[in-house]
Amino acid sequence: MGVLEAILLTVITAATPLVLAAIGELVVERSGVLNLGVEGMMIVGAVTGFAAANATGSPLVGVAAAALGGMVLSALFAFLILFLVANQYATGLALTLLGLGLSGMIGEAYVGTPGVRLGRIDIPVLSDIPFLGPVLFSQDILVYLSFALVAGVSWFLFRSRAGLVLRAVGDNHASAHALGFSVRRVRFAAVLFGGACAGLGGGYLSLVYTPQWIEGMTAGRGWIALALVVFASWLPGRLAVGAYLFGAVMILQFHAQAAGIGIPSQFLTMLPYLATVVVLVAISRDRTRIRLNTPATLGQPFVPDR
Amino acid sequence: MNAEARHTDTGSEAAKPANSQPTLLEARGLTKAFGDFLACDHIDFSIRRGEIHALLGENGAGKSTFVKMLYGALQPTSGEIRWKGEPVSIDNPATARRLGIGMVFQHFSLFDVLTVAENIALALAGKVGPGALAERIRTVSRDYGLPLDPMSIVADLSVGERQRVEIVRCLLQEPDLIIMDEPTSVLTPHEAEDLFRTLARLTGEGVAILYISHRLEEVKRLCHAATILRHGKVVGSCDPAGETPASLARMMVGADVREVRHREQARLDMPVRLELKHLSLPPAGPFSVPLVEIDLAVRGGEVVAIAGVAGNGQGELFDALSGERPLHDRGALVIDGHEAGRMSVGARRRLGAAFVPEERLGHAAVPGLKLSENVVLTRHGEHHVVRGGFLKGGARAIADRVVESFDVRKSHRDPEARSLSGGNLQKFVVGREIDRQPGVLVVSQPTWGVDAGASADIRQALVDLARAGSAVLVISQDLDEIFEVADRIAVVSRGRLSAPVPAATTSRDDIGLLMGGIGHGGEGASDAA
Numbered sequence: 001m002g003v004l005e006a007i008l009l010t011v012i013t014a015a016t017p018l019v020l021a022a023i024g025e026l027v028v029e030r031s032g033v034l035n036l037g038v039e040g041m042m043i044v045g046a047v048t049g050f051a052a053a054n055a056t057g058s059p060l061v062g063v064a065a066a067a068l069g070g071m072v073l074s075a076l077f078a079f080l081i082l083f084l085v086a087n088q089y090a091t092g093l094a095l096t097l098l099g100l101g102l103s104g105m106i107g108e109a110y111v112g113t114p115g116v117r118l119g120r121i122d123i124p125v126l127s128d129i130p131f132l133g134p135v136l137f138s139q140d141i142l143v144y145l146s147f148a149l150v151a152g153v154s155w156f157l158f159r160s161r162a163g164l165v166l167r168a169v170g171d172n173h174a175s176a177h178a179l180g181f182s183v184r185r186v187r188f189a190a191v192l193f194g195g196a197c198a199g200l201g202g203g204y205l206s207l208v209y210t211p212q213w214i215e216g217m218t219a220g221r222g223w224i225a226l227a228l229v230v231f232a233s234w235l236p237g238r239l240a241v242g243a244y245l246f247g248a249v250m251i252l253q254f255h256a257q258a259a260g261i262g263i264p265s266q267f268l269t270m271l272p273y274l275a276t277v278v279v280l281v282a283i284s285r286d287r288t289r290i291r292l293n294t295p296a297t298l299g300q301p302f303v304p305d306r
Numbered sequence: 307m308n309a310e311a312r313h314t315d316t317g318s319e320a321a322k323p324a325n326s327q328p329t330l331l332e333a334r335g336l337t338k339a340f341g342d343f344l345a346c347d348h349i350d351f352s353i354r355r356g357e358i359h360a361l362l363g364e365n366g367a368g369k370s371t372f373v374k375m376l377y378g379a380l381q382p383t384s385g386e387i388r389w390k391g392e393p394v395s396i397d398n399p400a401t402a403r404r405l406g407i408g409m410v411f412q413h414f415s416l417f418d419v420l421t422v423a424e425n426i427a428l429a430l431a432g433k434v435g436p437g438a439l440a441e442r443i444r445t446v447s448r449d450y451g452l453p454l455d456p457m458s459i460v461a462d463l464s465v466g467e468r469q470r471v472e473i474v475r476c477l478l479q480e481p482d483l484i485i486m487d488e489p490t491s492v493l494t495p496h497e498a499e500d501l502f503r504t505l506a507r508l509t510g511e512g513v514a515i516l517y518i519s520h521r522l523e524e525v526k527r528l529c530h531a532a533t534i535l536r537h538g539k540v541v542g543s544c545d546p547a548g549e550t551p552a553s554l555a556r557m558m559v560g561a562d563v564r565e566v567r568h569r570e571q572a573r574l575d576m577p578v579r580l581e582l583k584h585l586s587l588p589p590a591g592p593f594s595v596p597l598v599e600i601d602l603a604v605r606g607g608e609v610v611a612i613a614g615v616a617g618n619g620q621g622e623l624f625d626a627l628s629g630e631r632p633l634h635d636r637g638a639l640v641i642d643g644h645e646a647g648r649m650s651v652g653a654r655r656r657l658g659a660a661f662v663p664e665e666r667l668g669h670a671a672v673p674g675l676k677l678s679e680n681v682v683l684t685r686h687g688e689h690h691v692v693r694g695g696f697l698k699g700g701a702r703a704i705a706d707r708v709v710e711s712f713d714v715r716k717s718h719r720d721p722e723a724r725s726l727s728g729g730n731l732q733k734f735v736v737g738r739e740i741d742r743q744p745g746v747l748v749v750s751q752p753t754w755g756v757d758a759g760a761s762a763d764i765r766q767a768l769v770d771l772a773r774a775g776s777a778v779l780v781i782s783q784d785l786d787e788i789f790e791v792a793d794r795i796a797v798v799s800r801g802r803l804s805a806p807v808p809a810a811t812t813s814r815d816d817i818g819l820l821m822g823g824i825g826h827g828g829e830g831a832s833d834a835a
Contacts, residue, residue: 164420164427165428167417168424168428171417171419171420172416172418175416176428177379178411179399179415180399180402180403181428293419296418
């Protein structure tokens with residue numbers, strides 16, 4: 001295996017949790033909801049995934065449990081903001097704090113326990129392609145899922161009727177309601193999807209990245225995922241590019257440390273956020289494009305009148 | 307009935323539907339209560355096939371609540387709706403559309419970032435392929451004289467074009483009843499004529515139209531029947547062709563509506579108090595209009611009105627005048643001899659200018675603040691209101707005075723701004739500025755959505771202020787209002803301003819052509835050239 005292949009493999013490993021969590025949040029935000037609880041849903045996904053895999057010995061059960069864990073937490077969020085019309089920003093932040101605390105409590109028993117690693121699946125024929133094979137087609141199921149999700153969400157948003165309804169709800173919830181669409185139902189489904197994706201992103205960390213439970217192991221990846229959605233200006237393709245870019249920066253950080261380059265690691269940790277700020281400034285110059293993709297009702301509460 | 311013959315019969319009344327036409331929709335004792343308040347109180351109503359039926363009433367009379375119940379957006383508290391003779395329960399708009407009830411909204415229910423075809427697809431229940439849908443849109447828009455490109459993004463369309471999208475969307479659902487809420491309020495007179503032709507054609511095909519409008523001339527000309535609401539109750543019904551606009555207004559208000567009195571003509575020897583010199587402003591965002599080389603001088607003692615179709619730069623012009631968007635060139639705006647182009651809103655106010663923006667709630671007034679606190683917001687420069695950073699009692703006195711002289715109706719002394727009805731709040735925000743006796747007053751849409759009685763009061767106050775020596779600039783889309791108050795009229799179109807002309811020697815048609823004219827891309831363009 002060449003050096004470049006090895007680097008690409010680590011970049012994909014670093015980027016996959018970001019892709020998973022961010023693609024879910026992209027769908028949530030496209031429906032007009034801002035869920036700042038990604039970090040919390042990820043870490044709960046990480047701990048439930050680890051616990052389920054540990055109890056059953058099956059990493060696949062762990063994957064399902066991770067998705068479920070994130071989803072349950074997001075269901076709480078959806079209930080609070082959609083039916084009790086709680087403030088989305090405050091509720092999302094509370095969700096992150098709740099998730100961090102909850103995961104620490106559940107995970108206490110698992111600290112130091114060896115984990116179960118999700119195995120790689122070689123796709124026949126394709127994995128034998130030189131260079132591309134080992135990088136793209138000899139991965140675990142979550143990586144394949146992340147590829148499929150980016151393509152699937154892109155198709156869903158721009159080619160399917162349900163996706164059109166979702167975008168319409170995000171653009172103008174009052175009109176969508178007037179046309180007879182259930183704004184709350186669409187948003188509930190989107191939030192649940194986002195929760196499941198964030199849970200999977202967390203599960204990737206505890207089942208693949210470092211197959212063990214460490215408290216706070218998401219280490220801010222949920223926030224990077226949130227930044228990514230804006231960075232990508234709510235487009236799935238751009239989101240994938242951004243995620244691998246951010247993944248590369250994170251890997252660079254380790255290599256720079258190992259090579260003893262005198263850049264403080266804190267500075268490299270800042271890079272994804274710095275990149276988001278730079279990109280935000282850059283794309284804000286072209287307001288037309290930003291406006292066309294930004295969900296106009298993002299973060300606004302909706303109460304249907306009856 | 308010959309639809310074709312009527313189609314070519316430009317803008318005249320549609321023929322009467324035969325009384326033998328079956329009743330399409332009937333409401334019996336329809337009531338909607340919000341808490342203790344009855345928005346609709348036992349309304350009986352019926353409409354026949356092929357009929358254009360006007361629903362008249364002041365703001366807050368219950369028109370919107372009533373049609374929302376017919377369209378399934380609100381649920382009646384009691385009473386029943388019969389559709390083609392059968393009692394029905396319309397629990398949401400999708401049900402209404404399935405039955406054959408379509409609605410064209412006053413504030414368009416379109417999605418800005420989607421294409422025309424996508425917007426229409428959202429309202430159609432069945433699965434239609436994008437190609438087939440685009441074809442159907444083209445067919446319907448051609449048949450009914452509503453030109454549209456299915457692939458354009460709604461945000462790029464003019465207001466008139468957006469309405470066409472709404473209408474085509476409605477027609478594709480093949481409705482038997484179309485509810486139209488103030489359809490002509492955003493159209494040029496020319497576009498309105500096109501709409502009337504489309505309506506005539508539809509009624510010829512047996513479609514019934516429930517028509518809400520404040521424009522009584524139009525109702526008289528177009529509608530076969532009218533039902534009048536006041537305070538949520540039906541107070542009368544009539545054949546509008548046999549009435550005059552004044553008699554219709556009397557039925558709506560329940561009293562005579564005063565006409566604005568111009569006590570004397572504006573004098574032409576007064577000094578210029580507000581002057582715009584080559585005022586230009588780049589667009590603020592992708593969907594806003596740039597202002598191009600605007601020249602205008604308003605003398606003390608006169609009211610100048612700026613007409614124009616919504617979205618042609620009125621908002622931008624107001625922001626430039628009020629200082630919400632300061633200009634680059636300090637000389638582009640002169641207030642009472644002072645170059646004010648780069649001044650802040652507060653500095654312009656201190657020169658004696660006053661500004662009343664279009665949105666009363668959220669822009670002209672803070673919803674959650676009391677009236678007296680809202681007074682402080684625009685008048686904190688006055689010593690009896692604020693001194694040394696401390697609030698003085700003056701604001702309360704001003705609020706009381708405005709309430710008194712403008713007959714602002716409210717539940718108790720000094721309520722929150724949001725608790726006032728639209729018309730009363732509008733009287734308050736206009737009155738708050740007029741109470742200062744400003745040397746220059748710029749007001750945008752002074753009577754937007756305000757009922758006839760309150761409108762007359764506000765318009766009279768504007769004329770009186772001018773006659774007392776102030777320069778008054780009114781930005782409005784309502785031609786009736788403009789001809790009522792203005793001494794001179796200019797038209798804004800695509801960010802350019804026409805030279806002002808005296809109102810006395812100008813006709814509505816001339817203004818209408820200018821409104822649709824200058825390079826507006828629509829059918830109006832060729833006529834105006």
